[in-house]
Amino acid sequence: MIIKSNIKEAFRSLYSSKQRTILALIGIIIGIGAVISMVSIGKIVQNESLKGFKALGTDILTIQNNYSPQKNPSSNKSDIRLKDILYIPSQCDAIEKVSPFIVSGDSVSFKGKKIESGSIIGVTESYFEISKVKISKGRAISDLDKYYNFCVLGNNIYEKVSKIQIDNIIGEKIKIGRNIFIIIGFAEKKPLGVFSFFDINESVFIEINRFMRMGNKGEISNITAKIKPGVDQITAKSQIIDYFKKLTKANNSVNILNPEEIIAQMEKQMQLYTLFLGAIGSISLLVGGVGVMNVMLVSVTERSKEIGLRRALGARRKDIRGQFLVEAITLSIIGGIFGIILGVGISFIIAYFVKWDFLISYNAIALGVIVSSAVGIFFGLYPAHQASKLDPIVTLRTG
């Protein structure tokens, strides 16, 4: 009951000194707002950067070829060969499909006009499925295209080409290096992938064997593998490592990135980052807290006569302390609620303009409520203690 009448009393007192209350509220609102916006932006950024990984799918492994015979003189094998890679699904029962690919650069020109392009990529048929590259018109590269000069254009290349010739691009000739290729299809636009160090939209795809016969024999440095449904990543990973170990007689010929592990690792890092942002926000919260303390100290001085009277009428020291503490907490929580609204609003506006997915972090809201009450307690304790120490006789006499 005493708590209830304390809360009522707190509202009455805060309301009766509106200006001071509003000033203190502004401090808390900005403080909590800063913490909440920092934390929710952290969360939004985290979500945004993990989105790429999650889009990859958890059934995909990326295998990076570290193997180079020069670094392993003990091995008499020259390199990891395409054939060995294509054997993986038959040797590792956890793997459904593999997609080795080679990336290199070469000049591209269409109807005599040079086209700015990123990369020429040698791929197998499985590439389009595993890397989730959709064909918007025509068809994809097939494993039967080994002996043909067929190519598929990335979306940006397609756009550049269609500026030169608007209609009927499929079937047209395009010059890659010294060779003439026939355009058989083009891909949909795709956001820049997470593991990829090249932009699919700026690429031209040709069949991998055909690619290797073009002279610039790049090594097969990238392989993505699709895991069979129901098999976990760890099993798949160890099977592939074993396979390559047998093949190359070297221990670390490949490096396997598995998205689940990376997501978990990144989430941990992001949390740290969010915590750091929250800590920065807390500095302004500190200022807000000092504002609360100031208002409460003034309030104690101003109401010393009331305190003396209440003591004379039977209030114990702890009743007085409780009254002022409740008032400080009430002030902070009101500020906290508006601060949460402000913080969420700010993160919404930022997400809106940067075109990130907005999401409300419920943890941040809980944090706001907890932190604002903690601020109220922490910065209210001293003034409340001062109030409880007032001598009733002195305060009544000065009245």
Added chain:
Amino acid sequence: MLELKDIKKSYKIGPIELEVLKGISLFIDKGELLSIMGPSGCGKSTLMNIIGLLDKPTSGSYLISNNQISYTDDDKLSNIRNRKIGFVFQNYHLLPKLNALDNVSIPLIYRGDKKQERRRKSLDFLKKVDMHTRAYHRPSELSGGQQQRVAIARALVGNPSIILADEPTGALDTKIGDEIMNLFKKLNKDESITIIIITHDPNIAKECSRVVYMKDGLIHDHKI
């Protein structure tokens, strides 16, 4: 019921020790209507504050209902003030932001009464001092006499056995002062509440069953 033995009180102001009460011994029986008189500055309010447990003596002992008061337990002193003592001040000391009803119920908050209970009791006592029609008025909307009635209701609401009134009529005109005095007399007679009144007004003192005259920190004379 109240027993003061050789109560001394001194204040230290800089290097000088000022003795305000120089050894007061006084016994006040249950149901007495006592007034304390004396020249300004003789220590009446100081004595009253000690009786009301708002202040502690420098030396001497004090018993309420044969219980020795210990000044080390502050919560206990608060509790005694809350349950046994009602204060009436010269300048009323009502909280300006609260209405009459809420002012009267303050002592009940600290004994943990529920809101309904507080309301009911406070209205009862406002009725007793004939102020129930002004229950929702704030102090600023009441006359001095009315404010003092509300303050008396507040002193009574906790059913105390002692009422301490420091110049309760000091700020009121004679007619209103007499009304307040009649209220005290009625409470004293009907409910045998012990009432101690500090006053400068001989007419008020005349109405009391006993008058204690103080001078320069000592009891100088008694009149029954």
